[in-house]
Amino acid sequence: MTFEIKDDFYLEGKPFKVISGSIHYFRVVPEYWRDRLEKLRLMGCNTVETYVPWNKHEPQEGVYDFTGGNDLRRFIKIAQEVGLYVILRPAPYICAEWEFGGLPYWLLQDPQMKLRFSYEPFMKKISNYFAQLFPQVTDLQITQGGPIILMQVENEYGSYANDKAYLRQIAQLMIDNGAEVPFVTSDGPWDDMLANGTLPDIALPTINCGSDIKKWVHTLREFHGEKKPLMVMEFWIGWFDAWGDDHHHTTSVEAATKELRDVLAEGSVNIYMFHGGTNFGFTAGANYYEKLAPDVTSYDYDALLTEWGDTTPKYEAFQKVISEYVDLPQFELSTKILKKAYGSVKAGERVTLFQTLDRLATPVHSAYPLPMEELNQGTGYIYYQSNLGGPRMIKDFRLISVMDRVNLFVNEQPLMTLYDQEIPEKQAFQLTAATNELGVLVENLGRVNYSVKMNHQHKGIKDGVIVNGAFQSEWDIYSLPMDNLDQIDFTGEYVAGQPSFTRFELKIAEVGDTFLALPGWGKGFVTINGFNLGRFWEVGPQKRLYVPAPVLNTGVNEIIVFESEGKVGETIEFSDQPDLG
Template sequence: MKNTIEIAGKDILINGVATQIRSGAMHYFRIHPDYWRDRLMKLKQCGLNTVETYFAWNFHEPREGEYDFSGWRDVVSFIKLAQELGLMVIARPGPFICSEWDFGGIPSWLLSKPPMRIRCMNPVWLEAVDRYFATILPMLHGLQWTQGGPIIMMQIDNEYGSVGNDVEYIRHLYQLHIDAGFDIPMFISDSISSTTALSGGIPETLLTGNGRRRPVNFLNTIQALRPGVPEIVMELWSGVSHKWTQSGWLTHDPEDVRVDVESLMERKASFNFYMFHGGTSFGYYPGAVSDGSKYLPYLNSYDTDAPLDEAGNPTEKYFIIQSVIKKHCPEAFTEEPKLIPARDFGRVNLAESAPLLENLQLLGRSVDSVTAEPMEYYGQDFGFILYSTDLSYLPRRICSLKLENLADRAQVFVDGVSYGTIYRNDASQSIQVPTGKIQILVENMGRFNSGMGVHMHFWKGLTGVVMDGCRRLYHWTVTPLPFDDLSALPFGSLVSQGNMPCFHRGVFEVDEPADTWLRVPYGRKGQVWLNGFNLGRYWQEGPQYALYVPAPLLKQGRNELVILELHGLRGEPIVELIDHYDRAPSIALPLN
């Protein structure tokens, strides 16, 4: 008999039976594939019957027209594994996902295509979007519930009504799914109001709500807008994301979550925890947000104070949710989840070093550029970029350099000497330096992933440099530095580099791989690679002081660790592998 899913008034009928969807969000791209089964099983053991996941477009099409759905990117295998474990799936393929992920999942190579305007009926944007969906929808078609697969619902874009009003665009995306043979319910999710519903929804899609605390209020709003439709909280925010330089580690009171879940279970409404397990935004993938005046980049940790922590272990919230579900739904499957222990592997001595500026030609290909342009102009997506120009033809004197549209953090060197750092949040974007050979190293710390209605400048690097307030500087040598491959670096004996950027390398032995946490106790700011894998950044500003290392990234036997320290180590050249997270003290999320 063919599987069916139908909307009958407020009921979601799955194979003819009114079903409450109890879902949790976890993203395949934030979990090592060796741990997919563990995390999915723990979701089921909590009493949930559905897993929800975004699809990160930029994770699958890092270069235009070059798609990758293998290994860690094999979302089809993730979905099939969920089905094997008896879970239904809610798919949210984008093209925009927000999710505190770089550019909301949009590939940054699109920024090199003028006149690019994202998330609307702009022809240049639509060409790329249509090609993406023409690739991914056929892969998902046979995984629909009605085709014998586990996918019961699909989302159209994400929280669109909060940032735009191109309903024609939403209808275009909807029609792509219909033309591809999708016959399962489709929905929009947003902070529900009449404005967001009218700006970002169409009658053919279900309305679902996002938020925390008193979620029944979202449902009441949905009923006022569309009486008699299913009640679904698509994002029940059970935690909070974290940003660099924030004071403390924000937490969401578990008792608040208990109250929210109780209210939804009593109402027999469907819901999806965002996040149930956050995982990790490895490498350069964390996004950024603005508070209206400041740029706020997200951490690599996407722990989000979720029911399952970053390492996949249950928190107090997990057991609260499990008990509330069991109370209202005794037939729900629940089970004690298995803990994953972490190990302390001790210290790793960083016995070798390689200065960055002395090894540029081994790390990136330089190009001559009349003007200083953003990294996307040079075909670069992530990492660092170096702008060099020679002012030594001028008399030796102090001059002022203003960096235009700095994104995000620059170190300025003259004749191989550091003269300071400028961050895009600084009140002044100028620096006083002597004339000479100028080098400006810019770090991309993540593109905006939200606020798409107001942000228009998503490019990274610089758009120009002005000297003494009046003279634009031309003729640059630009070196993109994504640091995708560090194997050519000629490491030698450790030599102090002062406050200059320098790579440091250490090796260590592992008898049996296990989860661990990596911290650079005397680091100021930098990036970490383990066995060639980009773990992410560290910054003494906090609030994250240790990076999560899943066991599958370690090798039995010899392991190699490389860090890029941007400002010189403050003490011993060591890295520590510890058995616990290290972060700023917890502070409670303020009440709304």
């Protein structure tokens, strides 16, 4: 089959209006991929769009993973079975409110790294990755009987830089690795973004926006300078939440529906997001303008499907508009999904972090602190320990180049907590014991995924710790990616006020989707049967964590809650109702 870009999109020689919706396979458990794709098809869409996160597929340099929830190939084949074409956005950068915008942390191990520029070592690493990625998808292009009709070159590059040589190198790498379908770029329609980020001779420029569609489509038409397909690659119909926001962001159904009607009258669309899904584990990214704004675990996005996959009034309104352009398919959903309220579960074993630290990590001794990246650690926490000596007044204590949130301890007793802009401020405290051990627990809350701060995303302690005017030396460093909680020794002591692990057992007769609340708890993350559900934080707005049924077992389920603030409850609760705040 053929898919071409001329004065319009053409499928097998006939004009084709792309009506697409975004689903990120990496934000949905694979057991639910078919359900979400079927709901997209039933709304009338003919295409699904997905990003491809480099850091999920190459978590450590040279180590590749395309299995399980990373099985991009399977997701694309299911889309084809459901009757959908595919727009593939293979990066290397995706933004997407995702950890480091999809870039792997280990790029920062090069002290000269220039992200998203034609810097030769960066391009070499992309080349290595593409050599593994593209064999997963090349035979799934429409030219070879598959559903992929378009591929994107980079992502919103015009809001980052204007290195056209870099963009051309990315496009050539895609071609060299077997890309045959037409290329697109996508950028905001403001200021210089289209001029900076597009390659009109080899890729169709498209735009990203959420309102004033007629105005911005006119801008795109003028930019083309000739008759070309008009497409909004990201039609933003909602927004994301950051920890500390005072509410869950929602948008008007009526306003979004009007904008959809406007864009379909002008050309093609990809709805961002059709289904947002969940930032499981430590995958949520962050933004940084005036201050750090780390994203919550939910990526509900006020999308057409909720985080847990239910249709919404916005879905129904969009379906009605789309029905004016296409005949809606009719078929039964193939996946049965239940919601269950399992009630309250009492805490079982509990141990302080310090009592089981040596079971979770082998310390690295260094004269100076090392950031996560130098210890081959991407996400999670890192703990630094050093002897401060005898009793005295510490008048000048400072943390230099440290991100993102710090819990300080003296002799394992909480001293203070510092966050973002508070971290480099000068502190003072009194040492009273005969010997004093400093502990610094640093949490990576998600590397910034957009704009200029991306070049400065080393986590943990990069430069050092000042004690009374001088750098403190001799450190034991514990990497805590928190991916080996089966090693926790729960026979150790629990000390109130310290970071801790608490173990629960949930016994159930039938699995179903459920929502976990942690009343009385402070901040941390939760695993169920070894699956990391993601972060919780009492500051909200998210109040409950979505638990998809496929991560549960009939019978006994092990739940481990890590809490960093010394604020724990005696129960957790499983409801059949969400609470996004």
